[in-house]
Amino acid sequence: MTAPLRDMTPAERARSTSFYEASARTRLELLLDAGSLIEFIGPEQREVSPHLRIFDLPEQFDDGIIVGHGRLDGSPAFVAAQEGRFMGGAFGEVHGAKLTGLLRAAREIGTIPVLILFDTGGVRLQEANAGELAIAEIMRAVMEARAAGVKVIGLVGGRSGCYGGGGLIAGCCSALAVSEFGRIAVSGPEVIETNRGVEEFDSRDRALVWRTMGGKHRRLLGAADLFADDSVQDFREAALELIGLVGPFGLDGLKAEQERLADRLRRFGACLDAVEIWTISGIAHAETIPELPTDQFIALADRIGRTSRDAR
Amino acid sequence: MTGWQNNRAARDERIAAGAGFGHGKVVQARDATRLLEAVIRPGDRVCLEGDNQKQADLLSRALLAVDISRVNDLHMVQSGVVLSEHLDLFDRGVAKRLDYAYSGPQSARIARMLFGGKIELGAVHTYLELFARYFIDLTPHVALVAAVSADREGNLYTGPNTEDTPTVVEATAFKDGVVIAQVNEIVETVPRVDIPADRVHFIVKADQPFFVEPLFTRDPAAITEGQVLTAMLAIKGIYAPYGVQRLNHGIGFSTAAIELLLPTFGERLGLKGRIATHFALNPHPALIPAIESGWVRQIHSFGSEVGMDDYIRARSDVYFTGPDGSLRSNRAFCQAAGLYACDMFIGSTLQIDLQGNSSTVTTSRIAGFGGAPNMGADARGRRHPSVPWLKAGAEADPDGAALLRRGRKLVVQIGETFGDKNVPLFVENLDAMELAEKLNLELAPIMIYGDDVTHIVTEEGVANLLLCRTAQEREQAIRGVAGYTEVGRRRDHGMVERLRERGVIRRPEDLGINVLDADRSLLAARSIKDLVRWSGGLYAPPSKFRNW
Numbered sequence: 001m002t003a004p005l006r007d008m009t010p011a012e013r014a015r016s017t018s019f020y021e022a023s024a025r026t027r028l029e030l031l032l033d034a035g036s037l038i039e040f041i042g043p044e045q046r047e048v049s050p051h052l053r054i055f056d057l058p059e060q061f062d063d064g065i066i067v068g069h070g071r072l073d074g075s076p077a078f079v080a081a082q083e084g085r086f087m088g089g090a091f092g093e094v095h096g097a098k099l100t101g102l103l104r105a106a107r108e109i110g111t112i113p114v115l116i117l118f119d120t121g122g123v124r125l126q127e128a129n130a131g132e133l134a135i136a137e138i139m140r141a142v143m144e145a146r147a148a149g150v151k152v153i154g155l156v157g158g159r160s161g162c163y164g165g166g167g168l169i170a171g172c173c174s175a176l177a178v179s180e181f182g183r184i185a186v187s188g189p190e191v192i193e194t195n196r197g198v199e200e201f202d203s204r205d206r207a208l209v210w211r212t213m214g215g216k217h218r219r220l221l222g223a224a225d226l227f228a229d230d231s232v233q234d235f236r237e238a239a240l241e242l243i244g245l246v247g248p249f250g251l252d253g254l255k256a257e258q259e260r261l262a263d264r265l266r267r268f269g270a271c272l273d274a275v276e277i278w279t280i281s282g283i284a285h286a287e288t289i290p291e292l293p294t295d296q297f298i299a300l301a302d303r304i305g306r307t308s309r310d311a312r
Numbered sequence: 313m314t315g316w317q318n319n320r321a322a323r324d325e326r327i328a329a330g331a332g333f334g335h336g337k338v339v340q341a342r343d344a345t346r347l348l349e350a351v352i353r354p355g356d357r358v359c360l361e362g363d364n365q366k367q368a369d370l371l372s373r374a375l376l377a378v379d380i381s382r383v384n385d386l387h388m389v390q391s392g393v394v395l396s397e398h399l400d401l402f403d404r405g406v407a408k409r410l411d412y413a414y415s416g417p418q419s420a421r422i423a424r425m426l427f428g429g430k431i432e433l434g435a436v437h438t439y440l441e442l443f444a445r446y447f448i449d450l451t452p453h454v455a456l457v458a459a460v461s462a463d464r465e466g467n468l469y470t471g472p473n474t475e476d477t478p479t480v481v482e483a484t485a486f487k488d489g490v491v492i493a494q495v496n497e498i499v500e501t502v503p504r505v506d507i508p509a510d511r512v513h514f515i516v517k518a519d520q521p522f523f524v525e526p527l528f529t530r531d532p533a534a535i536t537e538g539q540v541l542t543a544m545l546a547i548k549g550i551y552a553p554y555g556v557q558r559l560n561h562g563i564g565f566s567t568a569a570i571e572l573l574l575p576t577f578g579e580r581l582g583l584k585g586r587i588a589t590h591f592a593l594n595p596h597p598a599l600i601p602a603i604e605s606g607w608v609r610q611i612h613s614f615g616s617e618v619g620m621d622d623y624i625r626a627r628s629d630v631y632f633t634g635p636d637g638s639l640r641s642n643r644a645f646c647q648a649a650g651l652y653a654c655d656m657f658i659g660s661t662l663q664i665d666l667q668g669n670s671s672t673v674t675t676s677r678i679a680g681f682g683g684a685p686n687m688g689a690d691a692r693g694r695r696h697p698s699v700p701w702l703k704a705g706a707e708a709d710p711d712g713a714a715l716l717r718r719g720r721k722l723v724v725q726i727g728e729t730f731g732d733k734n735v736p737l738f739v740e741n742l743d744a745m746e747l748a749e750k751l752n753l754e755l756a757p758i759m760i761y762g763d764d765v766t767h768i769v770t771e772e773g774v775a776n777l778l779l780c781r782t783a784q785e786r787e788q789a790i791r792g793v794a795g796y797t798e799v800g801r802r803r804d805h806g807m808v809e810r811l812r813e814r815g816v817i818r819r820p821e822d823l824g825i826n827v828l829d830a831d832r833s834l835l836a837a838r839s840i841k842d843l844v845r846w847s848g849g850l851y852a853p854p855s856k857f858r859n860w
Contacts, residue, residue, distance in 0.1 A: 021838060205856070207855040
């Protein structure tokens with residue numbers, strides 16, 4: 001039985017709170033040092049989407065994203081967290097502009113890392129043009145910030161995963177941490193099934209979805225650098241570790257990343273299922289990976305050792 | 313010529329006509345349609361086994377393909393109309409008349425076909441009622457059933473999903489009907505004999521296992537905090553004071569929340585062993601944490617549930633299992649158990665009116681009744697006493713003579729005042745009334761009659777209708793927990809307050825429940841994966857419920 005919340009220390013709360021289940025606000029509150037979050041353009045300013053009302057859809061005063069700054073283990077950090085329960089965390093005009101602005105501020109300062117807590121299905125259909133433009137602006141802002149020396153860390157472990165433009169932005173980050181529930185991809189399962197048929201991808205086969213797009217596969221492929229258990233505390237520790245690990249950004253790193261991806265395609269491009277990839281990677285009993293407990297999986301992933309640390 | 317064994321002679325003729333299509337009783341799947349054309353006569357009553365879970369799907373497709381100059385105008389008498397083929401039969405003219413109980417996934421299409429006059433409707437039944445009519449006036453001429461395996465003599469192993477099969481076969485085989493079974497495999501020896509061979513006339517080997525729907529799996533991840541709150545209110549406001557030990561749960565998320573709160577909230581209230589020990593219930597995965605924590609002593613089941621087989625096998629102290637170790641379910645017996653041997657039914661519904669009548673029918677969907685009306689009804693034939701039953705009886709009639717006073721079954725409707733898509737749970741008039749008028753039905757399809765309902769639980773509180781003395785009090789008690797729905801806003805505030813003083817309505821604070829404590833962290837499992845962990849890896853959820 002969990003003790004009443006008021007009797008717990010912040011660290012205990014972060015340890016006992018599921019990142020997957022928590023709201024964007026709770027995630028940030030527990031991820032950062034207690035009481036350190038200062039929000040920019042908070043809900044009290046009611047910067048709502050100018051488009052949703054045309055469709056008679058409910059608005060949210062923060063447009064589904066919180067941006068701000070706070071402290072992580074005493075050091076300053078910029079943060080952004082998408083609320084996956086509002087329109088699936090999708091990018092719209094205001095939502096996107098808040099993240100772009102945060103990244104540009106980080107670029108100007110140059111030394112403070114940015115944490116992006118992704119939880120998104122991609123671009124909002126109701127404001128698709130503005131949303132697509134926002135994705136492009138954010139990708140540019142991420143790269144400019146990184147070029148200015150900023151570490152941009154993505155954390156993926158929410159209900160809506162990290163899809164569409166979110167998947168593209170995640171690919172631009174300095175490093176990613178993902179939990180088992182986290183999914184990272186561009187086209188979602190239903191989109192693939194709709195366009196290519198159920199024989200290509202059965203979106204209702206959720207085990208297939210997870211072993212193709214889920215956290216464990218992304219970690220083993222080296223697309224994510226760390227695998228976190230699901231508590232907010234686990235993500236906090238992963239964020240701290242990644243900030244310590246990320247090296248300088250430059251042409252050499254990009255070339256290494258290009259080579260890493262080309263090599264991945266050469267080795268695994270013909271595989272029909274993630275289990276084949278894991279087997280080729282030298283994992284015995286690869287079919288048991290989805291059932292593996294977190295600690296055993298992390299040990300295995302570290303042993304396989306594939307990571308993009310030298311690349312990106 | 314008059315005689316006294318005409319039906320038997322007719323049955324033997326049918327069997328002889330079908331005998332040419334196989335070796336002994338065994339018929340190949342490709343010959344199934346020809347077999348049915350030989351055995352079935354126009355206008356026959358046919359039970360095509362469609363339960364709410366398992367489906368004789370191969371035989372459905374075979375029947376749909378018959379030559380309609382030979383087989384037509386059938387009268388289908390089956391508990392579940394679930395597959396699209398079940399309704400295609402009526403579109404093609406293979407079948408004409410229908411008596412059934414449940415039509416979950418086909419509820420919209422069946423409504424359209426009834427409006428369009430494609431189906432001649434006998435009646436929509438409860439399970440037990442339809443089974444009863446199998447033995448009186450709806451006895452099948454031919455039964456098409458599904459089993460896991462058969463031996464060459466025709467002994468059937470139905471596996472954990474026995475469900476309706478014994479009842480259907482009993483009614484058909486012992487009244488000169490023909491029984492045809494589709495089986496997943498033919499074996500030397502069946503693991504156990506669920507249906508003896510002398511009641512089975514033909515066996516068709518299916519190329520694929522029969523379809524089973526995981527109908528009773530509720531993903532804990534989708535339980536809302538509102539549902540956690542109503543579960544807390546139900547446990548503290550009803551289970552505890554009545555000491556309800558023998559009960560049935562509906563299949564919604566509200567009752568799944570209760571199942572998941574027993575080992576946490578229930579434990580904290582010291583209720584273990586005092587409530588929720590004996591169930592008439594399918595093997596709900598959501599009950600695993602309560603079972604593992606030692607809450608549940610015994611469960612009898614209507615059917616099984618996909619993924620629960622190994623868990624059930626390993627927990628035979630709790631479930632009913634055969635000599636082979638696998639679950640033996642039986643819908644008819646479990647319905648009888650729920651009706652006569654349980655002191656409470658608790659479940660959700662779509663609409664409740666001012667008298668407490670409830671219905672899951674909307675003007676465009678006719679989902680049928682299934683088992684809820686049997687579970688959610690006072691059994692007038694009940695004679696054995698129990699604490700909750702007597703206490704409820706006394707609340708309803710405090711001045712009656714104790715030795716002559718009937719007890720009352722607790723029939724609880726639980727839900728949030730605004731349901732899925734913000735549709736209000738409470739209405740002035742049920743959609744079922746409008747439907748009955750449009751279809752010229754003699755009875756509106758009411759799931760649970762208001763005079764059977766004893767309690768209504770919403771996030772606003774618990775209304776105890778047993779304590780209402782007039783129709784007006786009853787209406788205000790319902791309005792008093794109807795929240796901000798139109799029905800709730802039209803309450804008489806003074807009267808609702810007086811009802812609260814009398815304990816007819818109890819708010820969360822009256823029960824010592826802080827609404828802010830209704831948090832998902834109270835759930836013993838918050839995901840399907842948590843359930844797998846609780847089961848020690850024995851529960852194997854279907855892929856559609858996984859997020860790993």
